Amino acid sequence: MKTRLPSLPTVLTAAALTLALAAACVLALSGPATAQAPAASAGPKPALTVKQVLAQSSTWPQTLSATGSIAAWQEVIIGAEIGGQRLAELKVDVGDRVKKGQLLARLSPGTLETDLAASKAALLEAEASAREARQTAERVKTLQGSDALSPQAIDQALAADAAAQARVAAARARVQADQLRLAYTQITAPDDGVVNARLATPGALVQPGQELFRLQRQGRLEWRAEVPGPELARLKAGQLVRLAPSGAPAVEGRVRRVSPQIDTQTRNGLVYVDLKAGEALRAGLFARGDFVLGESPALTLPQTAVLLRDGFSYVFRIDGSKVRQTKVQVGRREADRVEIRSGLSAGAAVVESGVGFLADGDTVQVQK
Structure with a gap:
């Protein structure tokens, strides 16, 4: 029985396949290590x-x-001291700086000036009567202890003198009161400061104690x-x-x-x-x-x-x-x-x- 040997092309083809498989195995084993090496050397x-x-x-x-x-x-409320008078004039407004004694508003005097004139006239009359009574009392005092005047007449003369002096004092007080009432028509600042509020309206009839301004004391x-x-x-x-x-x-x-x-x-x-x-x-x-x-x-x-x-x-x-x-x-x-x-x-x-x-x-x- 004869044995048949493979032909030369067949042997070459088998050898080529063997070499290709070997090369693939080498690349598969060395590839990952080669790829990881640069990454490991770069660092974070x-x-x-x-x-x-x-x-x-x-x-x-x-x-x-x-x-x-x-x-x-401190906030000062400035109001009217008298009533029944109309607000004639306003001198300041909100935000204005004012000095102590500065005129803020003026009320119409009305009959206050006439009342003051009448009080002064009454004072003059009372003073004249008092002078006459004082002279009479002085003369009577010189006659005390004599029979020219009775003790009752002397007492009456001295009492008339005292009453006349009292009427003068009363008339003088009325004059001062009328002067004060007339002065109250001039509303002034009680201290330096800034006007915070103004509630007054020109022409309005003012009542006693009515608030007209608010003043921030000394600013x-x-x-x-x-x-x-x-x-x-x-x-x-x-x-x-x-x-x-x-x-x-x-x-x-x-x-x-x-x-x-x-x-x-x-x-x-x-x-x-x-x-x-x-x-x-x-x-x-x-x-x-x-x-x-x-x-x-x-x-x-x-x-x-x-x-x-x-x-x-x-x-x-x-x-x-x-x-x-x-x-x-x-x-x-x-x-x-x-x-x-x-x-x-x-x-x-x-x-x-x-x-x-x-x-x-x-x-x-x-x-x-």
Whole structure:
């Protein structure tokens, strides 16, 4: 029996297939290792470029914050002293600054001038009668002890003199009263100040005690701060107050008086603060203020370095190329800086800004 050998083309084809399979196996084994090598050598890329800032120790004023309204130091109600007269003329309006004794309004005198003239005439008549009675009394006194006049006639002459002098006094009082009533037609300012309100109307019939103007005495304003009762003991007259009125520039003031009692509803007490005069200040403005109690050391950072998250405050400490989220407790604020009461030590390096884009453990590049 003869054995048949494979032909040469068949042998070559089988060899080519074997080589192709071997090459595919080599590529399959070496490909992943080759692809992973560059990725492993590249390393993680920084997430964000940041600038660092150091926590600084400084001395800050110790303050107590409060809110309240600005009001007139004293407000005087100016009214009519007499009634039944018409308002003839108004000299001032709301917002005018006036001096003590300045004429604000004038009432029509009506019959007051005539009444005064009649009273003066009556006084002259009473004085003439009194002079005559006095002369008679003097003559009678020289005849006392003689039989020229009876004791009864002498007593009558002396009594007539006394009555005449009393009538003079009464007539003089009527003249003074009529002069005062006539003076009341001139309504003047009781003190320097600013006219806050004008309720008078020209031509109106004025009644006694009717309010015509309201005067802010001396143009002075005060801040009436509402302070919690337990904090009142920390305040005293003369302390500096820094005030930030709503819609007006910041001003300074001094504590004038601390209320001796506390409101039973709010449990707050009033503190009266004298303010420096300013064109932008108005009675009725709401204001926030800080009572300066003294000074104390403070560890501070820029406010941009503090992140408020889930009701807590955090900073991001720089640890090499990583950042670590650190919980802190904040306190006072001054301009663009905030006090760090706990959670951080002086000189600690933290991220200055852009903290809202960071997470704990992020890789960063610190800007030099």
